[in-house]
Amino acid sequence: MSRWTNIIEDLLSRVSDIGNTILVNSNTDSEKLCLSQKCLALLSNVGEATGLARSRDILEDYKKLDKSEQLAFFQQVYTDFGVDEALLRKTVNEWLLHPKKIEARQIHSLSEPRSQELIRRLNLAYGGTASLVKMREDLLQHTKEDPSLLALDKDFQHLFTSWFNNGFLRLERINWSTPATILEKVIAYEAVHEIQGWDELRLRVAANDRRLYAFFHPSLSDEPLIFVEVALTNDMPDQISSILAGDRESLDPHFATTAVFYSISNCQTGLRGISFGNFLIKQVVEELKRELPNLKRFVTMSPVPGLRRWIDSKPTLNKNMQSLVNELTPLTSKPDNAFIEKNHHSLYQLVSYYLLEAKNKKGGPFDPVSKFHLGNGARLEQINLWADNSKRGFSGSWGIMVNYEYDLNSIEINHEHFLREGIISTSPTIKRLNKNS
């Protein structure tokens, strides 16, 4: 396989080179064209050999742009590669007068911005897909400054949704036989519980009772899209340290009863909005059940990243909770036992209230992690106080973590209730805590 990859890379380079020669020798003097002019030329009706050379040329030129040049480039593309409005106007008027179905579909083709064809052609260059994912990463940054670029981003998102359709992905287990070039990306991309070098990585991927699974796309063969880390245990954990500890005893996976998803990391900023997590978790559950029929429970050990942000937004709280918040806010590390004992119950109530009642602007759960797992059909199972005493854990949610449970028998019904009626599936304990708060 990699042999062909090499040959094709080689070929594509050569095809491009020939195209380049032609470009250079032709009288269009492409050297002096600016980037967006080159893009226009790429879309003109020329042959693919030149097209390939132009694609590569454009992608390489693009890499040399600084931030402000990028912004200018995106704005130019946005302006120049839009819809042919005159034609659209004409067709739309006809359609309004003579509305037949065929016409409504025609409007779709006619209103396709030319930027989509531009992106499709840029993908022809070897490594084009990776370059375009990177390009969108840049674009997303610029949309903060210039929100009109969100419309251009729609084009990337539209194509990426097609290209990265879950039907094209392949699941792979990452272990100690994986090439170093991929392993070092796992170190780099781990977003939840940082991996400090190769020895720690080895604990995460090579221990008998640890697993790491990733999705890959055929055109990004060395780049995981998303990965999930799993611990095989005997119990649902209530402390992240029991999972991350380097000196723990390893468990024979054939005696494990519980699979704990303790970290999910999206790897490609340029694929934001194309969702893989739901599908990944379900595939990994199936893979694990197949390999280890002894597994009975599939749970997460998840952070509560929105908790303190929500507190900072000054929600209306009852007196009891507000006073707890006042005491918690100044803390910078795990308090003493006296504090813990005193506030134990109130803290559970506060978190239950947050998870079940706090909403974002669209009316969904305020907490993004909660929203993700509940949306997948998981059940809110258990709240764990002082479960992540790292600096990061404490500053995000005073060390509080949550277990969500993926119970395949109820996952669909949960999912539908959640989506249609906003009902959150939860354990009786949490439900009770919230009621009494």
Place this chain on the structure above:
Amino acid sequence: MSRWTNIIEDLLSRVSDIGNTILVNSNTDSEKLCLSQKCLALLSNVGEATGLARSRDILEDYKKLDKSEQLAFFQQVYTDFGVDEALLRKTVNEWLLHPKKIEARQIHSLSEPRSQELIRRLNLAYGGTASLVKMREDLLQHTKEDPSLLALDKDFQHLFTSWFNNGFLRLERINWSTPATILEKVIAYEAVHEIQGWDELRLRVAANDRRLYAFFHPSLSDEPLIFVEVALTNDMPDQISSILAGDRESLDPHFATTAVFYSISNCQTGLRGISFGNFLIKQVVEELKRELPNLKRFVTMSPVPGLRRWIDSKPTLNKNMQSLVNELTPLTSKPDNAFIEKNHHSLYQLVSYYLLEAKNKKGGPFDPVSKFHLGNGARLEQINLWADNSKRGFSGSWGIMVNYEYDLNSIEINHEHFLREGIISTSPTIKRLNKNS
């Protein structure tokens, strides 16, 4: 790789099974839903596990339809999965009144028929891509009866153009080490010079001086999309028999000077309109140049499939040519030498005139093979009389074949002249023949 394929297949089956269980147990009583209702359910906002089960369910139900049920299904999809016209009308009216660019792009999203999302979701099932390619093959047939379905076909074509972007294809050489499951498809798909069983296949792929290259897509791993057969020779051939003969002496490829593309076969009817040929030829030229620097010429040995069809359309011919046509028409096999000698020159003139002057409705070359190669930038190099004396060759064009030449130094300029001005690049001999005709 194939190990993961198996596992994923397995997983996907199981995920689907679980979804199925849920479907069966749920109160929607899906068993009794008709196919298009199932499609509507698939598009409703349910979780992916059910979605996967539904996708598989729909694709399997679809396979059981007979031709008339297929037609009804496509018509229903065309009707039910169109554009939300009320919303579109509202937006379009706003845009006409307040035309800002952002709105024009919005029209694109709003006018996307729901059939596209349906196709994207069906692709999630394992083997979904292959099933969808097959489904479009059926759809194309039904468009003859019901041309309104051409609009539905646009949706398939739109997505397939994205999914089968040349950037995602991989070139592979097919030889005697290729799995039998692919080799037997080469036998089945060869569309130009039929392959009679495994012994003849061996001559085409395993002889030292023969090559066969194909494009594959990662999601259709056992199915070639298109392939080209190449003979390595010392001369540009003027007889197809010199290439197909079973008892010829094999040439050491390191002494070959000429690569002859003597057969190009598109394999997937369901991918009609998504073009691979141009890119394939150019990649194979590069691959061969890299491996065998001794190769100096890249030519085709091509049929002239439109010639007799054109004659049958009764074009206006000069007296000389018309009288030749009158003599040729009754022939059913290669005539005697007297006939050949007498009509030799006129026949060259007739074919030159056909290739250079006969146009289709859009003003391009009447001959589809000619249109393909000239459009790729090839040069019309040589006409070969009585070059294919098979029944098929004779009934198509009285056995006449043509060499087109791919000269990398002029391919782009040819291409541009042809596309922009309709100029056909041709050898002086043919040009002269036509002038004097």
Place this chain on the structure above:
Amino acid sequence: MSRWTNIIEDLLSRVSDIGNTILVNSNTDSEKLCLSQKCLALLSNVGEATGLARSRDILEDYKKLDKSEQLAFFQQVYTDFGVDEALLRKTVNEWLLHPKKIEARQIHSLSEPRSQELIRRLNLAYGGTASLVKMREDLLQHTKEDPSLLALDKDFQHLFTSWFNNGFLRLERINWSTPATILEKVIAYEAVHEIQGWDELRLRVAANDRRLYAFFHPSLSDEPLIFVEVALTNDMPDQISSILAGDRESLDPHFATTAVFYSISNCQTGLRGISFGNFLIKQVVEELKRELPNLKRFVTMSPVPGLRRWIDSKPTLNKNMQSLVNELTPLTSKPDNAFIEKNHHSLYQLVSYYLLEAKNKKGGPFDPVSKFHLGNGARLEQINLWADNSKRGFSGSWGIMVNYEYDLNSIEINHEHFLREGIISTSPTIKRLNKNS
């Protein structure tokens, strides 16, 4: 993998070429050396680059020899590459006088014929292993003419026993995804029930209820060493036609109860005497049990190739049997029902007597197939009259076939009883038949 194979092939060629240059340029004038002189030079203490070149040179020269030259070559090697007898004599005399253990082992090294080192060095050339296997195939033929060469053959056999140790073999399933280059060898090597072309091969390897497994060696990657064909059925068969029939209905392997080993073919004549069959059958049994736990019985459907040969050797038979034999001998095809009914019982008795009592010169079973399976620990289970009515089946044993059963619970005990005491494990029916004969 194959990429490295190519590179290494390339490298080895080049290393050889350099060595060749040196050989040619050197004053030893190797061109004029005869083959056995070249072998002597190879064993002299020169560097490996030359050694590699000489190895290749010798193996290529060897290929050009005709039969009589081969014989001369082997005789020369036998003569020239023997033991250093003077040294051996000296050491042996010392040992006889001063017998210490260390000396006995030293005799082993000192008595190693130089032909063994020659063979080891010839193996360095790329493709050396395959060439040496072929060379031994030739040698075996010449031993018929010149039995003294059997001593030389011992050297080959000694090294091949080490090189083809079962620990180095890998089991592979051959199916329709296997490269054609291997599949065509299966057609060529099938020694029991001939395969008539690719369509029949497909029935044997690609049907759901058929399997074919082979052993491969890393240095002979495209050459199976031995393969076994398996049918998955519901019953122990009594007719080979029920297995070979092209138009039978295929059985879902998950409902099969019985695996029938109906053909075992050794592929490499040059590996005669190095046994793979016992190990192969046991590994395949394990592989099938793992994949299809529903399988309960593992039996063979075996020919009785020695039966008529034994009859031809005029064994002493009782009157009953002798008269049957007299009637059977003139038959050339399956007789009419009257004959069958009349002789039914006697024929069973004759075959039982043959299988249980007829011995070869060493006191083992006369029938070689019987000897193989009984030696592996199988049980003689059932005799099937008129089970193979092909010309071949009839001329070997009047169409009689036998089922041997591999019952993993008794395989070891059978094996030990057979080997130590000559006891044949057999079904009560056959035992009874023999007793009453």
Place this chain on the structure above:
Amino acid sequence: MSRWTNIIEDLLSRVSDIGNTILVNSNTDSEKLCLSQKCLALLSNVGEATGLARSRDILEDYKKLDKSEQLAFFQQVYTDFGVDEALLRKTVNEWLLHPKKIEARQIHSLSEPRSQELIRRLNLAYGGTASLVKMREDLLQHTKEDPSLLALDKDFQHLFTSWFNNGFLRLERINWSTPATILEKVIAYEAVHEIQGWDELRLRVAANDRRLYAFFHPSLSDEPLIFVEVALTNDMPDQISSILAGDRESLDPHFATTAVFYSISNCQTGLRGISFGNFLIKQVVEELKRELPNLKRFVTMSPVPGLRRWIDSKPTLNKNMQSLVNELTPLTSKPDNAFIEKNHHSLYQLVSYYLLEAKNKKGGPFDPVSKFHLGNGARLEQINLWADNSKRGFSGSWGIMVNYEYDLNSIEINHEHFLREGIISTSPTIKRLNKNS
């Protein structure tokens, strides 16, 4: 491939398990057999299923032995698995009386110690080869205590020489796409210039101008046998630091003129005496020449590990050299410039004299590294003072290193002159230095 490896591993485990069951159930009560009794049972004529189980059993029992038990085990094997002396004596006497060639070869078979067959049978267990290599590593240690075991070691060496014949090895480039499980072994096995963790490894294998090649054997797929590290440079180096420096600028390999072999590490102590280095260097030279035709010189950057050991053996030196030695001996690190300048020339003379004149007991070069490269046909090219100022470099040879050059045009002639006449090929400078010393 690895899929089959798994399946076979699985199979072999199961075959073994069945055998184990049989063993346990049988009345031989194997549990109580000691290890050497188990070895005797393995050699008895029992079936392979039991054999496989016994092999695994023995290898696992062996792993649990402590050092003194190992010694006892090897001594027992040495005693019990020797030659059948009575038979050998009889045959030898016959041969002395009736000396025919066939008999001399027969002595070879008859004098084979049974330990060889034992080793061959132990190899049947999955992972047997690796276990046997490890077992020999232990055995080699015990030979120091009990030199009689050297005779047993001969059996291992004899079989390993056959099994690890260069014709069975495959060359692989190790780079950043290599599985971590192999990369970490490179870190562990590097014997010349230690690799401090993954970041340093990356510099050695992933930099553009660095290469690492290893030999692998099919039965030890995760274990390199030997590897060589190569730097691509513009000059023959005179300082190891210029190669090992982490912050150097990387060179485009297409502009490199020189390949420097700066480290060769044998990885398997248990394969001592089976030489791979000569073949490895020559294959890597060929591989590099093929890939990078710009390379003109192939040199080493080698330590001089015997120098100080030779000095310690108090060789007779001329007055000049002896006085230099007296000054050098107390040094523990690089001296000041005054010392260097003063002794510059004498030091060159001393090293030249050492390399050209100092001999080991067999009359070959005293320095083992020198002996290796000269024996391969390399030329002694340049002496580099103060070239390795690490503690290790200084304590071995006062930091002196040497370049040997592999010049393919003279490699054979050098090799032959060295082997036949002891002539050392050397540069004129070194020759001159020695003459004048």
